[in-house]
Structure formats: structure tokens, C-alpha cells
Amino acid sequence: MPAGAEPAAPVLEVSELSKQFDGLRAVDGVSFTVLPGEILGIIGPNGAGKTVLINLVSGFYPATSGRVRLLGEDLSGLALHQIGRRGIARTFQNIRLFKRMTVLENVLVSDQRHARRPIRAFFAFGRQRAEIEKARRFIELMGLTARANQLAGTLPYGEARRLEIARALATEPALLLLDEPAAGMNEEETAELIADVRKARKLVMAVVLIEHDMSLIQALSDRVIAMDYGKVMAEGLPAAVLADPEVQRAYLGEEGDP
């Protein structure tokens, strides 16, 4: 775990966060904290506002009201790249890799030394051994070594997901946000993903995991938040939240499963 902040101080502190789209309040007064070393799971039916929440925390959408604090620092009003530099990295529900670049290059883009000083990055032509050596760690961690020089757009689904995680980790973030990482995966791939997230959590202070797949949530989360209609319905240990009658109703209502 990277140094910084006392053990008790939260990594992420979200208070009264809201997002209004025209007539719809997609996220409505959500508050929660993420503690150091923790994996927080966020569940909820489709349209519950989970992805909007992640977009607010990572700065992809500006919030209508409310606050997000990372390691005590208020992120309100910061630009996307400033939030990235403060230490939030994420993956996307609909994988967003730099498709026409190689696996190695995708991870190298995250190298903060260059990302923060693009013009100085020009003068680093030729000698890139240190950068590549660093990127190699993340590529190896996610089991993509054999693919390093392949274009990201040619990766099969599961590996593309892992590359997104490697790229996010390579920014050396404090907080990692995973937006439905198991979407479209079969059981075997999901099992692999669980192992990958366990490896990833050792490199960051905390993880927020949005997921539909209950096996993944149960295997990984230390704590779970259930959302519906933009609000927090229940919060607590995974088993307790999943057994909550309101949560059950929200899910059953959606899927119509008796």
C-alpha cells in the first residue's frame, strides 16, 4: 500500500453527491466513504446510477451538487486530467482502449513522468528502457506479456479488460475504480478476473468495484453499497446487503425471477 494519510482517514469521501440530467436525477444525494485497504462493491439494477456515480467521482461528468474528496482533498471543479493526477484511475464498462496502439504503448501512456510534461517527453526519444521496464511490471501482472507488441484492438475480450486494468494501475493511483469488469465474461474468465483484482488491490490504497455479477461482489468486496433510482438503498457487509429485502425486491423486480 502506498504511503500517505493515516490509517483511519478515508481514501475517498463522497458527500451528498447529485447529478441531474434534464428531467432525471441520475444520482441523488449519495454519500459514502472508502477506507484504506478496502474494496467497496457497488451493486444495483440497470439504470440505478452506478456508472453515473463512477463518472462523477472520476471527473467524466461534473456533479450538479455535492463533494468528492480524495485523501482529504476536495476534487470539485477540477479538470479530468487534474483528477487523474491526484490519483484516481478507472476502467470502463464499454472497454475504451487506445485500439491502434500496442499493448505496451497503452500502458506506457499512463507513465506520469511523461503524461504530466508532454513537451519534455519529446526529449526522451530513444532511451526509454526505464519506462518500458516499469510498464513491463503491470503487463506481466495482468498476464499480457505475450501480447506486448500486439495492437490493443486485436485483443480478445478478457485480455482487453485486463489491459484496461494494467493501464489504470500504471498511473500508480491511490484509488482504482472498476466499472463492471466482469460484464460479458463467462465463469472461467470471471474466476481469473477475481484473481487479477486481488493482485491489483495490492498496488493501490483502495478499490471501488461496480458489478452485476454477485459471485464477483461476494468474492471481492469488503463492504457493499446497493443503489436504486440514484440513491443508496443499503450499505454493509456483502452477505447482509444481498439479503436485504429491499435489495432483493429491486433485483427481482427487474429480472422477474421468482
Next chain:
Amino acid sequence: MTVDYLFFTGVNILLAWSVYIVLLTGNLSFAQGAFMAIGCYAAGIMTTRYGVPFLAAVPAAMAISAAMAVVFGYPALRIRGIYLILVTVGLTFCVRIALENFSYTGGVGGLKGMSGATLWHLGGAILAVGALLYLLSRSPLQRILDAVREDDRVAASLGINLTYVKLFAFGAGAAIAGLAGALYGHYLIFVRPDNFDILVSIFVVLYVILGGVNNLWGPLLGATVMTLLPEFIRALQEWRPTVFGLAIIVMLLLRPEGLLSFRLTSARWSGDAGGR
């Protein structure tokens, strides 16, 4: 004259590269003719009215051109796609009309008396810009530009300042176009605002699209072929726009990525990447 052909080819290569570097961040600029005009007039006014030596006026003109790009680009680069293209088209018209209406720049009559640019200067400029673009393709900055083109919001979330990177590329493109303009004016001796018609900007973009947008050799090849072809095949001269149009259609059908479509990778993992 052969020297003329070579000179105009060289100017077009520089202009094509100026489009290429802006395109690396995903923005298509139809304003390179305008920045060429700014470079041409800035250098011309310095040498003819203030007695600045030619070789000092060229970098100064490049800097002025880049500064103008940053001023215009700062608000414009926040918008994207087709809207930004329209802004760059508008910029080209504005610069031409401004040059025609200010008596300081010689009005419609143009600016005369510049001299001193030779094929050697142009060759040096092409080598220098080409070398910089080659070094760029092997540097981490190339990846940053590519990432911004591929998905700018994701690139930003990784800590890349989009405004800064896009302005840098736009400014660098304007400096190269300004360089081309300064050399062009001091070769022709006499220039008028209609030397920098919107068609110049359009043709240059077409050179890049025909040659290929993924590496620095594409614009070089596109500009060379499309400048020299109509000059050497006399019958084609009057049909220049038609030939262009046909070439574009044929290319889009046969090689939509351009003649040279390969991309140079900015870094490779040579160790045990082959297998595990």
C-alpha cells in the same frame, strides 16, 4: 523551371507536415494556408521594411505564426470534429480578407521586395522538420498525441492536459506552415493575399490524406506526387482539380488509409515478448 517545381514541392511538403502534426491529435486543420500567409507576411515585412536579416526573420515569423495559432486555438480547440474544421476554414477566410484590407500589409496589391530564399534553405528546413518529426515518432510524446487522438477523454483521465497538448500540436503546425510561408515569400519576391486562397489549405489536407496520415512519410509522398504530377504531365495542368478529385475517390476506394499507412510504434519490447 525545374527549380520552381522543386521549390513548390518543398513548400507543399512542409505544409503537409504542418497538417500532419495537428492531425496527430485528431484535429483536421484547414487553416494551414492562413498560418503560411501569416509567416510569409511577418517575415516579408521584417526584411523589407525593418531590414531584419532573412535568416533571423524566419524563426521570428514562425514564432508569430505559432503565437497566432495559440490565440485562435485556445477557444477553438475546445470544440471538436466538424465544428473545429469549420472554425479553421473561417480562419483562412479571415486572414485573407484582413491582408487585403490593411494598407500596412499592402492590401490587394500585395507585398513585394522579399528575396534571399534558395532551394538550399528549403532543403535545410525540410531536413530539420523531418528530423524533428522522426525523433517525435520515437519519443513518448508521440504516444501522448496518439492517445489524445484515439480517445481524448480517456487520455485526460490518465493525467494528460488535453488543452495543452492540442494547443502544442496546433502551434507547432502553425510554426511549420509559417516557415513554409516565409520561404515561399522570399522565393517569389512578390506575394498577394490570393496566393493564400482557401484552396491552398484544402489541397494540403488532400496531400496528407492521399499520402497517409499514420506516419511522416505519407505527407511527404502525397505532397511530392501531387505537386509534381500535374507539372510534368502537361495535359493534366488545367485538369488539376479534376485529377485531384479522381485521385481522392480512387484512393478512398482502394487504400482508405493513404498510400503509406503503416504506423511506427514509439516503443517496442524486444526481450521475451515473443512467448512466455
